[in-house]
Amino acid sequence: MQKSSWSYIIFIICIFWSIKIQAQTSEEKIPLKVVLNNLSDQHKVQFNYQSDLLSEITVFPLPKKSTLNENLKHIESETSLRFTKIGASIYTITKPFIICGYLQDVISLHPLYGATIRGEIQTKITDDKGFFEIFVNSLDEAIEIRFLGFKTIKKQARFFTLEECATISMYEEKQQIDAVVVEGYLVRGIDKKSNGTTEINFSKFTSLPGLIETDVLQTVQALPGVLSIDETVSNINIRGGSHDQNLILWDDIKMYQSGHFFGLISSFNPQITKTATVITNGTDASYSDGVSGSIQMNTDKQIQSNFEGSLGVNFISTDVFADVPLGEKSSLQIAGRRSIHDFVNTPTYNVYFDRVAQQTEIANNVESVVNSNQNFNFYDTSLRWLYNPSEKDRIRFNFILINNNLTFDETLMTNLDLDTKTSSLSQNSIAAGLSYERQWNDHFSTHFNVYNTDYKLQAINANVLQQQQFLQENVVSETGIKFKGLYKWDNLFLEAGYQFIESEVVNTNDIDVPRFLRRDSEVLREHAFFVQSQYENNNRDFSVRPGIRLNYIDKFNVLLAEPRLSIRKKLGQHFQIEALGELKHQNTSQIVNFQNDFLGVEKRRWQLTDNYSIPILKSKQASLSLQFSNKGWLVDATGYNKEVVGITSQSQSFTTKYEFTKTTGNYNILGLDFLIRKQFKNLSSWLSYSYMINEYTFNNLEDIQFPSNFDATHSFNFGTTYSNNRLNISAGLNYRTGKPTSIPLQGNEILNQQVNFDVANNTRIPEFFRVDLSAIYKLKLSKGLRTEIGASVWNALNKENTINNYYRVGADNRPIKFSRESLGLTTNFMVRFYF
Template identity: 25%
Template sequence: MINLIRKSLLILLILPFEMFAQSDKLTVSGYIKDNKNGEGLIGASIFVKELMTGTTTNTYGFYSLTLPKGNYSLIISSVGYRKAIKDIKLIDQNVTLNVEVQEDGQELAEVIVNAKREDDNVQAIEMSVNKIDMKTIKKIPALLGEVDLVRAIQLLPGVSTVGEGASGFNVRGGGVDQNLILLDDAPVYNSSHLFGFFSIFNPDAVKDVKLIKGGIPAQYGGRGASILDVKMKEGNAKKLEVNGGIGVIFSRLSIEAPIVKDKASFIVAARRSYIDVLAKPFLTGDNADSKFSFYDLTAKVNYNINQNNTVFLSGYFGRDVFGNDFGFNWGNSTLSARWNHVFSSKLFLNSTAFYSNYDYLLDSDLANKRPNNAFRWTSNIENLSFKPDFTYYINPENTLTFGGQVLNYDFTPGSATASSNGDKRTFGSAPKNAVEYSAYVGNEMKVSSKLSLQYGIRFSRYDYTSKEDVYYERVKVGISDEFPSGYDLNTKPNDPNKVLQSYQNFEPRFSMKLETSETSSIKASYNRMAQYIHLLSNTAASTPLDVWTSSTNNIKPQLIDQVALGYFKNLGDNEYETSVEVYYKDLKNQIDYSDRADLFLNPEFEKDLMFGKGRAYGLELYGKKNKGKLTGWVSYTLARTERLVEGLNNSKWYPNRYDRMHTLNVVAQYEINKKWSFGGNFAFISGVPYSLGKGQGTYEDLTYSITDNGVRGNVRVPSYHRLDISATKKNKKALFGKGESEWVFSVYNLYNRRNPFSIYTRPKEQTAGEAAQSPTSVVQNEAVRLSIIGSFIPSITYNFKF
């Protein structure tokens, strides 16, 4: 029955377009791939010389062009690749044309090799989108010499972080939970290793990186701020390829090779830190069993069954472990299975099933020395989903996308087990479950030679259930010391088998592009996003141990509306890209916390939550040099993000904890010759707000800070700035006298800046003389500035490929 319904819907969607299709037109379609490894090229251009029209390839390198009958010359081009010209005859039947293109032989092209058009930023309808190829990311100076995808995107306009040592990133004033991070379509809930210093993405396994900050297409949903879409390599289908690197803190190795040449291939990539191994000889006594390491494994296999069917299976498994007797660990696991099917020369399907799990724990007995006297806290969020995505290529001026998704959530906000002399006690928050259903339809059309539109709508429904026999009903009781939020919870009987609360939302999307010349365009966009899950954290910096929870009968989904306007201009035969964008975001159902909120293992944490609205607005300037010995970019963001919550900050607007007014990033790479290249980046960011007491009180010789109830953001951390540099020396040969290799020398935080992460107060320590003079005097408080990295960090890395 379900299959019949799906087929009927498919026919109803496509039939109107087929009825109006002209019989004197035929279609040419196929894949554009790299001839060295067989990877599909994303965004490659296919241009019809005779008709002055064309299209681009999708995420899998597939394209489709419907043209009047006749003879044509197709020009296939992609930045960093040689142009290919193919003659075709569309006379009496559709044509399948698969093309493998060669990488450009010019050395300088290596700086910019990627699979997109040179003028993509001007000609593409999408805005508020940044794409960085891995070759560029690998040239950016990095902490301890290790290439890092997430640190690279923090150098883009509109992106920031609350500081070194914080997990995740913030986009246009949003929280880290408002970013949908996808690895081969599977969501990743914590993108960081080592408390935010490194990301989970192995650069040797990444094929494409795309950050969408606004004008979000209808196929994406579930988060309010951005989409970070990361695609893994499919594996070299031509020959064996080995990549790796040996660094100061960890090493990595990837192997890719054909299983059946040109039909099936695989890639396996692994990383492991060895801080614990290096430190082991120096640890004695109670510290001998200390654990501090991380690892990850990324793998993918694909099989091209025939020209109409390709299947993919990919997975990621990673974990961080830190601590001695008392410690904690966290990790992500994802598994994606995808099927690409070409129904016809016009209709393309990508169907995906995925599993994702993020779990984290605290354990007082990592070394398992006292199992009968221990404390263990676990929490996790687990997903299981299926989503079909269809693309129907009506003609070169009109492309229809449609699909849907069923996404199951299992939440364990916090479950703890305490053992004492063999007696165990379990407590914490009850597991929660929810199912999110969504369907979307979108259309990209070229109205004229100057005007293009992309519009669509997404519908989402969220059904929440609680597995407890009771549920909590939030009731207003008035603000007091016992109820600082002004709310308490009443218990109600619950049926775990019935839906406790449902939410439904329509999410319209619209984008437009107006070409003002061959090298410039104006773009505008609007999108509404509904977010049904929340990351609970009452600290400025997100940590791996923050709690993910569902929208409930008491917690409404976040709704975010964003409008953006931009001007895009290329100069010097696309050597330079420039853009200016302004945006405004209206945020509803935003979460903040009452003073003294208790989120840890508190089954009644919902009474400590406070809800309000938010706004974020800003200006983003971007300039990029693409060609020549000197390449790089400059980005500047002027932004504000604020909240208004009744009962906090005297019920007046206050800056969000992610608010940074000024962000400036300068990134440069200079290639002297074939052997030596240099890189550098400079970052300046305004300080984030925090709340500081207005004075101090005393009680029995003890001091404490006095704060106004609900005060928010009355002081700012000093500004952050940092300079990093690197030098890369290429060698003629790699390991065993084969392949390629290079040495990367880098210095992070070159001029030794002690950037503040936070400021807090503590009792001021007295000298021996002061204590002798006034042994009964009240100890005064002092403000302390905490820096995570307080010095410059040199490093050296050896990379190889053969």
């Protein structure tokens, strides 16, 4: 037979066989109910199901020699039905539903890897994209989503999106307690919390006038009641207090140094700092110190599944940040920043350096001595290790290193020779902390934290005229341990804990010719127990948080009880009222012995209380505020009364009258903070006003009561910010009355070869006025790579603002006035890449 004939026959057979198979398939497929009845009779089992579940479902006949389980699995694969054994011989039949989604952090929008999704029949874990998929038997089945540090989600399957895999946002657990009551307090990313604090979230932050970096301590000065009397971040005044009365925490580590460039920029890397909380009153009972206020900075709490990083440079410094995953349960965050003056000299750096060095030994010396080779640099390094050994446990290790170095040469010019010596000033901090948090169950959690922080300020002043070297050192070393437990009900939580702090302060003055050495070392230990609770009703229109802290200072056998209170009540739909109160204390403060200490740049040194000449600082404060919000409008008015006792005259930055006086006293403030803000779609504008009467009381001085050196009676801040996905533009102005100062007594300016001052602080320096501008442009370059380009103008009108003055007796026996000026017109430029 020919080949073509065979091919024809095979083709005919295939067609016949295909038709036969199709006919046979159609004929052999039988109703599922019939198959199940046969299985019931054969294996003596019972199937329970809804009456309409199996209608019109047909299957192929089952293999005759298969077991019951094999037959049921065969039916499941063919129909997607599920058989569940609920008794010895009883099975239920259900039609499963598939629920899927992508979990993300509602704040950072990062996917949540390793979250647990639990149903009645399945448990799944989210992947690195936050994705999960789970089967449920019915729409009534309860689904639970858990992730450490976030609020657990519990709801029936019917309330999930069944048509698609939707994005599910999870909220941090703390937000259940400290809910946001005002979003975008000034701009997006600055929110008011229900406990009276203000939180700045830099992952949502847009921009503020004059800032192109998320500088934490510059940003907080935009808030009502917070300013810097000398325009530095190392002298932030919260409601009229001095900077040393602020508690500054970085991931629960107390920091004694806050600025680079000796106060012109923050010493905390903006790329690793994610949130900052400002507390002016009603402080959490678990915190001590900060009789004037608190600034708490926190880094990212979540472990990232993908590598993230950034690289940036501006006219002052360059920085780098990397978040590196280390397996599924751990990651490492590294951040570094360094000044760029060693590589390139910029106009911004020169303006900053002149601002720091003015009226100091760095810039001015006696006529026969010439200063040269001034060199300044700074750097900071931060490292964090995040580890979640289990779903319930979280371990965090934090490390930070901050350093500022200044050197310059002093050359004595004579007819015979040149004699050159080098003077230097360094300011550095090194700190580390370890925290462990465990979520025992849905109601109870514990938190343990230990830290050590070391601060050192050192100056070597080489006096070429007298062939003398003067060494000054101020060293602070502190260790802290805190343990607390938190138990939560639906609307109530109870927190209790213990804290131990050991602080050591060493001050050294060492002169080589003639030989003089003085070293003072003090150690103080404090134990504290605290307990507080918070209640918030179901409608979230009322919350109250009472607490008390008991402090025992063993060296003085002193027990201090400090109650704290926060109450919030919503009045109707648009109004709410808030009452805050607290008692606080602190054992450390800064003093100034002489204005030329530490080369006149960083004159303030830390000192421990001796409970006599340097008393324990104690404060009490009460405030009442009323807020109105509707259709983008916000009006917030807060009145407060604040008293701090135990201050020393050396801690109050006197540069005129009482500059060299040593005594103790107190100050009292009656103040009002007012804010009005309007938000449009992409625009936010605000005007804030602060009024205060800030007065000293020193019973041992000639002038017993007089205005405080930090009294800014009237302070205005106006700003507007436009932001979208590509562009942020900000403009604003700052105005305040000049700080109080003393002037020589007219007609009798000099007495006993010293300046004879009139009544203390009976006049003021000229008012302060500054206009700032900034712009940031965002651009996506490719997948996984984006950039930001920014420019800013500080003091755009180049206004000469005097921030301080002092007097010295001149050669003609007349007083000579010296003034320190703030930054003039200062531009900056920034480029940053995110990858």
